[in-house]
Every structure is written in structure tokens, then in C-alpha cells.
Amino acid sequence: MRLTYPRLGDAHIYGRLLFQEIGMELIIPDPNSQRGLERGSSISPEDICLPFKLMVDNLISAWEKGADTVIMPATMGPCRLGEYAEVLKVVLDNHGYRYNWILLDSISAVGLNELKKRLALIIKDSNSNSSEIIKALKGVYTVIKEFEKLEKKARISSGYEKQPGRSKEIVNKCRRGLARATSIDQALGILEKSHNSLNSIEIDEFKQPIKIILTGEIFTCIDSFGNHNIEEKLMDMGVSFEKTISIGWWIDNTIINPLGGYFSNKRFNEYMPYCIGGYAKETVSGIYRYKKQNFDGIIQILPVGCMPEIVAKSVFDGLSRDENLPVLSIVFDEMVGEAGYITRIEAFIDMLMRRKNLNLYKGKKCCI
Amino acid sequence: MRIGIPEGLLFHRYERFIRCFFERLGVDVIYSGKTNRKILEEGIKSCVDEACLPIKVFHGHVSKLSKECDKIAVFRLMKCEYGESICPKFCGLPELVKSGTGEDNLVFTGPLYLNDKNKAKKAFIRDAKLLGIPAYKTSRAFESAYKELFSNKQKRDLDNKIVIALLGHPYNTKDSFINMNLIDKLKKMGVGIVTEEDVSEEDKLKQQTGLMKKPYWLFLRDNFGAASYLSEKKKIDGIIYLSSFCCGTDSITIEMIRNRIKDLPMLVLKLDEHTGEAGFNTRIEAFVELLERRKKHEANLS
Numbered sequence: 023m024r025l026t027y028p029r030l031g032d033a034h035i036y037g038r039l040l041f042q043e044i045g046m047e048l049i050i051p052d053p054n055s056q057r058g059l060e061r062g063s064s065i066s067p068e069d070i071c072l073p074f075k076l077m078v079d080n081l082i083s084a085w086e087k088g089a090d091t092v093i094m095p096a097t098m099g100p101c102r103l104g105e106y107a108e109v110l111k112v113v114l115d116n117h118g119y120r121y122n123w124i125l126l127d128s129i130s131a132v133g134l135n136e137l138k139k140r141l142a143l144i145i146k147d148s149n150s151n152s153s154e155i156i157k158a159l160k161g162v163y164t165v166i167k168e169f170e171k172l173e174k175k176a177r178i179s180s181g182y183e184k185q186p187g188r189s190k191e192i193v194n195k196c197r198r199g200l201a202r203a204t205s206i207d208q209a210l211g212i213l214e215k216s217h218n219s220l221n222s223i224e225i226d227e228f229k230q231p232i233k234i235i236l237t238g239e240i241f242t243c244i245d246s247f248g249n250h251n252i253e254e255k256l257m258d259m260g261v262s263f264e265k266t267i268s269i270g271w272w273i274d275n276t277i278i279n280p281l282g283g284y285f286s287n288k289r290f291n292e293y294m295p296y297c298i299g300g301y302a303k304e305t306v307s308g309i310y311r312y313k314k315q316n317f318d319g320i321i322q323i324l325p326v327g328c329m330p331e332i333v334a335k336s337v338f339d340g341l342s343r344d345e346n347l348p349v350l351s352i353v354f355d356e357m358v359g360e361a362g363y364i365t366r367i368e369a370f371i372d373m374l375m376r377r378k379n380l381n382l383y384k385g386k387k388c389c390i
Numbered sequence: 391m392r393i394g395i396p397e398g399l400l401f402h403r404y405e406r407f408i409r410c411f412f413e414r415l416g417v418d419v420i421y422s423g424k425t426n427r428k429i430l431e432e433g434i435k436s437c438v439d440e441a442c443l444p445i446k447v448f449h450g451h452v453s454k455l456s457k458e459c460d461k462i463a464v465f466r467l468m469k470c471e472y473g474e475s476i477c478p479k480f481c482g483l484p485e486l487v488k489s490g491t492g493e494d495n496l497v498f499t500g501p502l503y504l505n506d507k508n509k510a511k512k513a514f515i516r517d518a519k520l521l522g523i524p525a526y527k528t529s530r531a532f533e534s535a536y537k538e539l540f541s542n543k544q545k546r547d548l549d550n551k552i553v554i555a556l557l558g559h560p561y562n563t564k565d566s567f568i569n570m571n572l573i574d575k576l577k578k579m580g581v582g583i584v585t586e587e588d589v590s591e592e593d594k595l596k597q598q599t600g601l602m603k604k605p606y607w608l609f610l611r612d613n614f615g616a617a618s619y620l621s622e623k624k625k626i627d628g629i630i631y632l633s634s635f636c637c638g639t640d641s642i643t644i645e646m647i648r649n650r651i652k653d654l655p656m657l658v659l660k661l662d663e664h665t666g667e668a669g670f671n672t673r674i675e676a677f678v679e680l681l682e683r684r685k686k687h688e689a690n691l692s
């Protein structure tokens with residue numbers, strides 16, 4: 023049994039580390055590319071969202087490398103992700119890629135026992151015993167958390183650094199190192215080194231960079247091809263930003279501590295009182311952090327046709343009209359013309375800068 | 391106090407329930423009436439750009455009502471009567487409408503789980519209390535309206551030469567403005583129409599075998615089940631699927647139906663704000679002609 027799963031940001035790095043540790047092989051699909059996207063969309067249904075098309079291509083390329091079993095997460099809706107596996111199977115079967123499917127469905131759909139059975143199926147070929155597997159899981163979880171801490175720090179320091187581009191460089195170097203690491207211990211070593219070098223970069227404490235919240239649909243937030251590398255672009259522009267959604271956040275919210283997710287759903291949010299599927303509520307709650315923590319603006323990213331995020335966008339539209347909230351919604355599709363995206367982001371940042379300066383002159387904030 | 395009820399989205403599906411409920415409640419109710427061009431234009435103006443046509447039409451209905459009444463009922467349907475969910479936009483409908491039209495007087499916006507009778511009743515009672523309607527009154531109205539949800543739907547007998555299954559979301563298939571009088575047009579051509587309402591619940595459920603997981607959208611379940619059942623029993627000659635442009639759930643439904651029915655002819659009609667009727671007519675006519683020819687050909691062969 024040769025396993026694979028579709029790419030999602032850096033998930034393949036973590037997956038590789040985990041399976042390596044328990045003595046199994048994971049086939050990693052080729053990186054997302056324009057050609058791959060074209061191949062994926064040529065056999066996908068027409069109105070499906072962007073992640074699906076990329077996943078089709080991922081699974082074809084994994085098939086060509088010899089994979090035969092797909093691990094696919096699924097939910098019980100109402101977002102489209104839950105039905106992805108069903109349609110992926112139909113599309114791929116029709117074109118001769120006859121995979122076996124292991125569907126990691128939510129407990130509410132299949133029950134705990136069935137889920138356990140499916141999880142056991144994944145590690146069937148491994149020689150490790152359960153304590154070793156738990157140890158590996160713990161190790162990978164630490165790697166994810168540490169790497170995300172590093173990314174978080176870099177996103178903030180990119181606005182303050184004296185030598186532009188240093189923080190970006192450190193994160194990218196660390197990511198390359200992790201992708202090559204042969205064990206979890208080595209990965210942790212790489213992370214520690216990167217943390218140290220990020221801590222030692224020169225920082226200009228008097229700078230007042232634009233601070234932004236980056237939020238939106240989970241796939242485009244996590245996958246750098248899906249969002250046209252928006253993070254690196256923002257870092258290049260010398261913007262300090264915070265991203266609310268990441269793989270580690272998702273793991274915390276759904277697997278490690280489902281109660282935390284439950285309570286955050288119950289938390290009162292006057293702009294979106296109920297969870298409507300997807301992560302629209304989390305997107306909208308960015309507004310509270312914007313107000314409390316002195317951010318300058320919000321960037322919301324979503325793939326075209328994403329149903330929950332359209333509701334979030336509508337809420338943002340209303341707020342930007344009524345409450346003067348600076349928010350930029352960027353909708354991504356198969357188009358690769360990056361110039362348009364860059365222009366819009368630049369114009370938004372310029373607008374925020376001007377706004378900030380105006381506020382400074384009015385004496386609302388302390389000026390040095 | 392006058393409550394307005396927009397005749398958009400799932401109003402057509404739950405029409406009997408809604409009418410019965412408000413009649414028993416004894417409040418002054420006004421319905422927004424059938425969709426027309428003015429409503430559509432109002433809707434396009436106020437709605438978020440990325441939304442689909444039915445949502446825009448719904449915004450139009452709300453804008454129309456906001457001039458005529460004090461409160462507008464916008465239901466937040468989380469789960470349907472069989473426990474299926476719908477598109478996420480329905481769960482966030484009050485937010486969508488509020489930020490789109492700027493209308494603040496929305497009522498009955500509590501989350502509705504129609505599959506759980508007590509929960510739904512409580513939600514209605516809570517919402518009605520905000521309007522000053524006592525609980526016993528709401529409870530009585532709800533009890534009598536709830537029966538309507540599961541009451542038998544009408545059966546049609548078909549003696550037409552050609553029978554087509556008209557599938558899609560009820561707000562597309564039943565709103566004659568949105569679908570440009572499709573049903574009348576088909577009837578004029580002498581085509582018999584069946585919809586998913588003609589297929590019983592058990593038959594739909596039986597068709598789910600062979601799927602990896604149980605579908606969780608109402609419209610996926612209804613349309614997929616109906617298409618699969620009707621084609622298996624050879625009751626239809628073709629399928630017309632009405633879908634709105636960029637519909638998230640349909641992108642999946644259509645693919646799954648196509649895979650199930652194999653080579654039964656299926657025409658997918660996409661609806662958007664551009665109501666160019668000529669192109670629409672041509673496609674329907676060509677499709678019906680194709681079915682007629684196919685039928686003749688089959689008759690010759692046998």
C-alpha cells in the first residue's frame with residue numbers, strides 16, 4: 023500500500039516526517055503549478071472551487087509516481103469539502119486512476135469505531151508499535167507548532183527589519199531544511215537554529231509598519247500556490263501581518279481540543295451569530311482583533327465561488343460601508359495574471375499608509 | 391404591525407408551511423409576490439457581487455418589502471425536515487441580507503432545525519416572543535403548520551410522448567421569472583415533466599447505495615436520488631437540470647448525476663442575471679428535438 027494525500031500548504035512536509043518515523047513511505051505529489059492546474063481543471067466539473075482542481079492534479083501526479091491509496095479528510099458540510107472525496111473518486115475513476123480511498127470522516131458521520139478502523143488501516147503496513155506511533159505524532163505536532171511560531175514571528179518582524187527580506191529568507195531556508203530532514207529530532211534542531219537566527223536579526227524599533235490581519239478561506243490561507251504567494255508579497259512590501267488560520271490552528275481546534283472549537287463557535291459574535299460552515303465565522307471575528315489590537319486593515323482571501331466566505335464578504339462589505347472598516351477581499355481563480363493582484367494589494371497598503379499618517383497628524387497616535 | 395414575507399429561495403418549497411403558520415398566528419402578513427424584472431434589478435444592486443442569482447433575487451424581494459411593511463421574516467434554515475443541510479448561504483442569510491440591503495428589521499432569524507420538532511418549535515416561540523406574540527399562540531400555529539411539511543405531494547399521470555425530468559433547486563424550477571417560463575415552454579412542445587417531488591423518499595434513499603458517504607445536502611440527495619431512480623426505472627427520456635451560475639452544490643450534484651445515468655441525455659441550463667431568452671429557447675428546442683429523434687430511432691430498431 024503506497025499512500026498519498028493532496029497537497030495543502032506544508033502538510034506534505036509534516037506527513038513525510040510522520041510516516042518516515044514509523045517506517046512507511048508517503049508519496050508526495052508534485053508541487054502545484056500552472057500546468058498542473060490546467061490538467062486538473064480539464065477533467066474537473068466546471069463550477070467546482072479551486073482547491074478541487076489542484077487536488078485532481080495532485081492525485082494524478084501521485085498516481086504516476088506509484089501511489090495507490092488516498093487519505094482524504096471529509097466533513098459533514100455544509101461546505102463542499104465533505105463531498106470532495108466522492109466526486110474526486112468519480113472523476114479519477116473515469117479517467118483510469120483507480121485509487122483506494124480511506125475517508126477520514128467526522129465522528130458524527132461514521133461513528134468512533136469506524137473512524138478507528140480507518141485510522142488503523144492507514145498504519146497497517148507499519149512495524150512500529152502504538153507507543154512509537156504516539157511518540158511520532160507528538161513529535162510532528164511539536165514540529166508543526168514550532169514552525170508556525172517561527173512563521174508568526176517572521177510575519178511580524180518583516181515590518182521592522184533593518185535588512186529587508188531577512189525574515190522571509192530564514193523561514194524559507196527552514197522550510198527547505200524540514201523538507202529534507204531525515205528524522206524528527208533533526209527537524210527540531212533545524213527549527214531551533216532558525217528561531218535563534220530570527221531572534222538575532224537587526225530590528226528598527228522606531229519603524230511604524232502597516233499592520234494587517236490576513237484571513238479568509240482555509241485552503242487559500244494555507245496554500246501558497248492558491249494565494250499567489252501573498253505572504254511573501256506582503257513581507258516584501260515591509261508589512262507586518264498576522265494570519266489567523268493555519269494547519270496547527272486547525273489541528274488544535276478539531277483534533278487536540280474539539281471543545282475549544284466548540285466554545286469558540288458558541289462565543290458571541292454580533293456580526294455573525296451562528297456557525298454557518300467553513301470558517302466564515304472565524305473570518306468575521308477578525309474584526310474584533312482589528313478593533314482591539316490596533317491593526318490597520320484586514321485582507322480577506324477566498325477562491326471563487328466559496329459559499330461560506332461569500333457571506334463573510336457580504337458582512338465585511340456592509341461594515342466597510344457603515345463603520346469605515348478598511349478591508350480588501352481578493353478572490354482567486356485559475357487566472358495567473360499576478361499583476362492585477364499585486365496592484366490591488368499595493369493600492370490597499372498605500373491607502374492604509376496614508377490613512378495612518380493622517381491619523382498621526384491629528385495626534386491620535388504618538389509620533390516620534 | 392405588518393410582517394413581510396419574501397417569496398424567494400425556499401419559500402416555494404415551504405409555501406404551505408409558511409402560509410398555514412402565519413394564518414394561524416393571526417398577524418398581518420404581506421407577501422412580496424412573484425419575481426419580476428424590477429425585483430431582480432433591485433436585488434442585483436444591493437447584493438454582494440459573488441452571490442448566485444437566487445440570492446440576488448431574494449435581496450430584491452426584501453428591498454421591495456422594506457417599503458411596504460415594518461418587519462421582514464428572513465428564516466435561518468440550518469437543517470431541513472429530513473436532517474439534511476443546505477448551502478451555507480442559507481445559514482448566514484440574515485447576515486447577507488442585512489449587510490446587503492441595510493435592512494435592520496429582520497425577524498424570525500433564529501436558527502431553525504426542522505428535523506428536530508421541539509427545537510424548531512422553541513425557535514419559533516422565541517422569535518415570536520420578540521414580536522409580542524404569546525407562546526401558546528405560536529405553539530398552536532406551529533403544530534398545525536408542521537403537519538403540512540410532510541403532507542403528501544401531488545402525483546401526476548403522464549401520457550406524453552416524451553417525458554423529461556426537470557431537476558434543480560426549487561427556487562429555480564418553480565420561479566417562472568427566473569427560469570423564463572421553462573415549464574410552459576416545455577408543455578407547449580408536448581413534453582411531459584416529472585420533478586423530484588414525484589419520487590418518494592424511500593426510492594430516493596435506496597439510490598444512495600454505492601456511494602462512499604451519505605450525501606448531506608438536501609438538493610444533492612433529492613436530485614441525485616430522483617435522477618438515479620427515474621433513469622433506472624426507464625421512466626424518462628432525458629433530464630433538464632436548471633442550475634444557477636456558480637452554484638456550489640450543483641457543481642457536485644451534476645457531476646454525480648452524470649456519472650450515475652451514463653448515456654441518458656442531460657441538458658444543464660445555467661441561469662444568471664443576463665436573461666437572454668433566445669439562446670435559452672434554442673437550447674431547449676434542440677434538446678427536445680434530439681429526444682424525439684432518439685425515440686423514433688429506438689422504435690425503428692426494435
